[in-house]
Amino acid sequence: AIGLSLYPTAINYMAGGASNESYGSWQNWLIAALTLTVVLVLNHKAKGICKLASILIGMLFGYAVALCFGMVDFSSVGAAGIVAVPVPFKFGIKFVPAACVSMAVMYIVNSVQTIGDLTSTTLGGLDREPTDRELSGGIVCQGAASVVGAFFGGCPNTTYGESVGCIAITGNASVSTIALAGVYCILLSFFDPFVCFVNSIPSCIVGGVCIALYGFIAVSGLKMLQPVDLGDNRNLFVVAAILVCGIGGLTLNFGSVQISSIATGLIVGILVNVIFNKRSAEEKGEAKAE
Secondary structure (H helix, E strand, O other): OHHHHOHHHHHHHHOOOOOOOOOOOHHHHHHHHHHHHHHHHHHHHOOOHHHHOHHHHHHHHHHHHHHHOOOOOOHHHHHOOOEOOOOOOOOOOOOOHHHHHHHHHHHHHHHHHHHHHHHHHHHHHHOOOOOHHHHHHHHHHHHHHHHHHHHOOOOOOOOOHHHHHHHHHHOOOOHHHHHHHHHHHHHHHOEHHHHHHHHOOOHHHHHHHHHHHHHHHHHHHHHHHOOOOOOOHHHHHHHHHHHHHHHHOOOEEEOOEEEOHHHHHHHHHHHHHHHHHHHHHHHHHHHHHO
């Protein structure tokens, strides 16, 4: 449900991003299609580093084409300094009860998505489901990182489907590789020109890559369903309820708190599963009594 629900976002990126004046232009669609083609061809035909770096090479190719069309703005890169250091509590700090409750609910919802992304990661990179220790460790680290990031005015951390797709495409789920990539990202984030360069990447290139990445997330979810007997109406209705709510975009609003479609799908799926399991247990009890 996570993978499929992200496709509208990828299509929006491919068109250039909603805020872009050239939204929906043929140049955006062409560059997105070329980027996606390079990623898929390298991933299926290439070997070694070219296969592992298919996403990066595809983005660089798309970036080169975008340069030819004059779609890249370097003004922010030229105006950037050399090093940018975050300032703690730059925006001050204040505890508002309503905001705290809303954020608590959001973190619960975010934890649910984290479980799904971590599961997709281990299925795509290690061909197995995550252990309880891996799931709890991922959720705790995400929460701790969000607390630290808040001191510097950063948004709460969340797992990204794009990263999950990268692991699924490359098949590399090595902890050392991912940790090293994290260190690189932290160090490069202080280098202002590089940050501005990343921000200059046109949205259509990101969209072309995301189409492939989100597809891998959805496929990982389908792998999880393989051992499930969908011939059993109970399982079929549970899966259907999750997909309808998750992909259909059903959201619940409680004042300032909004529960997203994925979280709604989870809640409905759990309730339907509990109801059917209770009925199943009652039916087994009646059969045993007879």
